[in-house]
Amino acid sequence: MEDERRLIKFFTSLALLLALASQGNVLRVRVMVTDGTGAPIPLPRVVLLVSDNPATGEPRRVRTDANGLIELKLAPGSYTVESDRPVAFGGKTYLWTQIVDVVPGKDTVLDLTAKNAEIGTATNTTATDAAAPVEASSAVLLSKFHDSVVEIWTPTRHAEGFLIDSRGLIATSHSAINGATAVEIEIRTRTAHFKVPGNVIADDRATGAAVIWIDPQAMGSIPPIDLRCGAADRPVARYEDEITTIAAPMLTAKDVLDGVVTRVTSQAIFADLRISRETAGGPVFNSSGDLLGISSIEADPTRFTRIAAWTIPIEKACEAMAIAEKMMAGAAPPKGIRLPIETDVAGTAMSMAAAKQQKAPLTTIKASDFDITLLTSTQAREDGSSDPRLDFDTWTDYLRYTPPVLLVRVSPQLEESFWKTLARGAAMTQGVNLPPLKNFTSNFLRLRAQCGDTEVLPIHPFVIERRINDKQSIREGLYVFEPAAFGPQCSTIRFSMYSEKDSQKPDTRAIDPKLFDQLIKP
Numbered sequence: 001m002e003d004e005r006r007l008i009k010f011f012t013s014l015a016l017l018l019a020l021a022s023q024g025n026v027l028r029v030r031v032m033v034t035d036g037t038g039a040p041i042p043l044p045r046v047v048l049l050v051s052d053n054p055a056t057g058e059p060r061r062v063r064t065d066a067n068g069l070i071e072l073k074l075a076p077g078s079y080t081v082e083s084d085r086p087v088a089f090g091g092k093t094y095l096w097t098q099i100v101d102v103v104p105g106k107d108t109v110l111d112l113t114a115k116n117a118e119i120g121t122a123t124n125t126t127a128t129d130a131a132a133p134v135e136a137s138s139a140v141l142l143s144k145f146h147d148s149v150v151e152i153w154t155p156t157r158h159a160e161g162f163l164i165d166s167r168g169l170i171a172t173s174h175s176a177i178n179g180a181t182a183v184e185i186e187i188r189t190r191t192a193h194f195k196v197p198g199n200v201i202a203d204d205r206a207t208g209a210a211v212i213w214i215d216p217q218a219m220g221s222i223p224p225i226d227l228r229c230g231a232a233d234r235p236v237a238r239y240e241d242e243i244t245t246i247a248a249p250m251l252t253a254k255d256v257l258d259g260v261v262t263r264v265t266s267q268a269i270f271a272d273l274r275i276s277r278e279t280a281g282g283p284v285f286n287s288s289g290d291l292l293g294i295s296s297i298e299a300d301p302t303r304f305t306r307i308a309a310w311t312i313p314i315e316k317a318c319e320a321m322a323i324a325e326k327m328m329a330g331a332a333p334p335k336g337i338r339l340p341i342e343t344d345v346a347g348t349a350m351s352m353a354a355a356k357q358q359k360a361p362l363t364t365i366k367a368s369d370f371d372i373t374l375l376t377s378t379q380a381r382e383d384g385s386s387d388p389r390l391d392f393d394t395w396t397d398y399l400r401y402t403p404p405v406l407l408v409r410v411s412p413q414l415e416e417s418f419w420k421t422l423a424r425g426a427a428m429t430q431g432v433n434l435p436p437l438k439n440f441t442s443n444f445l446r447l448r449a450q451c452g453d454t455e456v457l458p459i460h461p462f463v464i465e466r467r468i469n470d471k472q473s474i475r476e477g478l479y480v481f482e483p484a485a486f487g488p489q490c491s492t493i494r495f496s497m498y499s500e501k502d503s504q505k506p507d508t509r510a511i512d513p514k515l516f517d518q519l520i521k522p
Contacts (some may be wrong), residue, residue, distance in 0.1 A: 026107045027100065027325055029062075029070040029081060033089055033114050041143045043066025043136045044255060047084040050125070052077055053099065066142060066253040067190065081112075086120065088133035093120040099468070110318040138244040138256040139283055146254055147189040148221045149246045150280055152198075152212070154180035155463035157394060159281040160248040161185075161212060163224045168216035168333050169324060170198065171227070171317055172281035177203050184460070185214050188254070189222065195339040201272050201326035201331075208268070208312045208318035211295055213328065215336030225283050225291055229318035235290040237261050237269045242287045243311070245295050247279040251342070251401045259309075269311040271295060284311040293317055302425035340459045340482055342403050362389050366413070367509040369442060370497045373409040374511075374519060377402050393464050395478060405459060406520065408475035408487060410444050434512045442501035443475040450488035456481065475500070486516040 018102040021326070026051075031043045044066045049059035061084065064069050078101050086093040100110045103268050145162070152159045152172055157341060160174030163169070172183065177183070177200055185198040196218045202211040228234055237243070241261045248254045259273030269292060275282070280297045293311040365372040380399040382390055389409060390401055399407075444463070449456045462478040477497070488492050490513050496506035 025074065025076065025102050025104065025221075025506070027072045027074050027079070027102055028107065028109045029064075029068075029072070029112065030109065031064050031068045031096075031112045032473045033094060033117075035090065035140055039143075041089075041139050042066075043087060043089065044068060044140045044142060046087055046134065046136070049080075049082050049084055050074075051080050053080055053366075066146070066255050068139075076101050076102050078102075081110060086133040087136050088122040089136045089139065091120050091122050093133045094118070096513050100107070113399070135258075137287070138258060141244055141289055142246055142256045144253065144289075145223070145225055145246060145283065147187075148225050149248050149254060151188070151248050151250060152176060152184035152281060153184040153186060153195075153460060154178055155461060156180075156465055157211055157514075158250045158278045158398070160279055161281045162212075162246075162283045163219055163222055163229050164321070165224055166216060166219070168214045168219060169224075169321075170214065171283075171294055171320075172210050172212065172213040174205050174208045174210050175201055175295050175296055175298050178279035179203075182334075183212060185212065185218075185340065187218065187222075188248070193341065194218075195341050196336045197334045197339065199334050201327040202320045204320045204323055205508070206475060207316035207319045208296060209317045211320055211324035213324070213333045215333050218336040227291065227314055227317055227321060229314070229321055233316075234291055234314055235288070237263065237264050237286065237292055237311070237313075243269075243273065243284055243292060244287075244327065245273060245275060245279075245282045245284045247275060247282060249276075249279055250398060267316070268296075269313060271309060271311065273311075275307045275309045277294060280309075300301055303385075328402075340457055342405060342459060343482070362387060364389070365509065366494075366510060367497060367507045369413055369499060369507045370444065371413055371514050372495060372497075372511075373407075373411070373510060375407050376519060377405045377407065380407060391475070392478065393466065397464050398460075398462075402480075404483050404515070406481040407446065408449070408479040408481065408495070410479070412442060412444060412474065412476070441457055442499035443473075443476045445475075445478050445498040445500050445503055447477050447498075448496040448506070449479070449481070449486075450492075450494045450496070451486055452492055456485050483520050485515065486511075487520065488513050 031046045032040050032045065035041050037505060042292050044064055046064045048062050050062060050072060051059040054164045064070050078099060080099050082097040083095050086095045096112045096117050100108060100112060102108050149165045150161055150170060152161050154177060157178050159172060161170040161172030164171045181200050183198045183200060184195055196214055198212040198214040200210060240263055241397055243261060244256055244258050246254055247257050257274060259271040261269060261271045263270040275297055277296050277297060280295055282295045283291045284295050286292055291314065293313045294317055295309060296307045296312055362373055364373055377399055381390045382391060458479040458481050460480040464476040467473040493511045493513055494508055495511060496508045498506050
């Protein structure tokens with residue numbers, strides 16, 4: 001009987017704890033100090049330990065984001081928030097230990113600043129010292145130039161760049177552009193988020209740099225990062241110098257990455273900077289905060305190995321800037337129209353419907369020259385499928401993390417030419433039974449989607465490109481739309497697909513709106 005009472009008491013207490021946790025309030029912890037001018041600087045990547053009072057287990061390890069912020073959902077009670085290691089900034093170290101009460105029905109804010117920190121003097125320590133302070137000087141760069149770094153979307157890849165001129169000029173690397181002439185620029189400031197078109201006006205393989213032009217009105221008051229092309233005292237990189245870049249990964253917050261110079265040539269500054277293909281093209285600074293150049297990496301997307309990153313020196317970037325100045329003469333930037341972006345407002349209904357359909361066969365609609373596959377991002381994340389329509393090549397990571405979106409995949413159909421049919425017939429006369437020798441009708445070029453008489457702009461007009469041999473490659477379209485872009489509100493839905501063979505004559509297919517209604521609703 002006593003054991004039963006203890007068991008009942010245990011489960012009652014457990015249920016109470018679970019109920020409190022499910023109704024937990026938000027604890028917002030902000031870590032911020034001031035620089036020499038008194039300006040507030042949020043500190044990113046600061047690791048804190050959060051434990052309940054009295055402690056019932058190991059502390060919870062959390063890390064501040066690019067804005068120096070942590071948000072935790074906690075049950076009401078008393079908690080201790082403390083630094084995992086001291087934070088070094090501006091020649092000082094900061095160490096925090098604070099007790100905070102999370103009150104039922106109310107969100108709690110805890111500011112960790114110089115006023116409630118234990119402050120010491122930073123000393124030289126080795127990086128391998130477990131007690132060494134975490135260096136946060138690069139937080140100044142992130143705070144100062146956070147808004148100046150932008151994302152670049154081309155049909156085949158994601159990269160980044162940074163504003164270099166108030167006329168709407170953005171610098172990036174040649175490899176980041178990947179041959180595109182028109183791109184989309186996604187701007188994420190601390191207070192706004194939007195996307196505008198951009199034109200590539202300089203893309204120079206010799207210098208390794210590229211320049212994009214956007215509507216200058218789109219940048220507003222965002223400060224440019226000056227290349228200082230006419231200055232005589234530009235910074236010089238040396239072996240083992242510490243460098244920093246601001247990374248802008250797709251679908252997530254910006255961050256700073258640090259590295260050390262390993263080799264310097266007249267063409268490049270090599271370093272152990274751990275950027276990826278999607279974060280190439282950003283600004284690289286020295287330890288004093290001076291701009292050194294543009295980050296670049298030539299990673300093979302088909303391989304998992306990573307090669308060393310390098311920085312395009314300012315001298316080379318200025319040569320590309322001179323090319324851009326000539327191209328701007330008598331020309332105008334693209335209009336700063338707002339392009340669609342991903343949003344979490346898409347509704348749970350779409351995710352639920354797609355989850356139910358994950359194991360169901362995908363539906364493909366045939367046009368004259370192309371196959372059209374309609375699916376959601378949830379279906380695209382189906383694990384372990386051998387269906388080639390769920391192989392997204394370089395855009396796999398995007399579909400792994402994107403909010404709910406609608407996907408339209410356009411694939412060229414296969415055909416067998418007259419000469420291949422003749423060759424197969426000749427082989428059969430010799431007793432050799434060859435399978436049909438198929439080829440693609442024509443590679444995909446672009447898609448125009450219409451809801452009634454209104455053209456629907458995609459969030460992204462992606463292209464999946466696979467090389468067959470040295471001379472041939474297959475191009476498919478992967479267009480990303482807002483979840484409710486098509487449906488019963490459309491009197492008609494038409495997809496017009498254009499091929500490289502005939503860029504003016506569309507292959508048009510009308511699609512029943514009910515197909516989209518079934519796709520996004522449970």
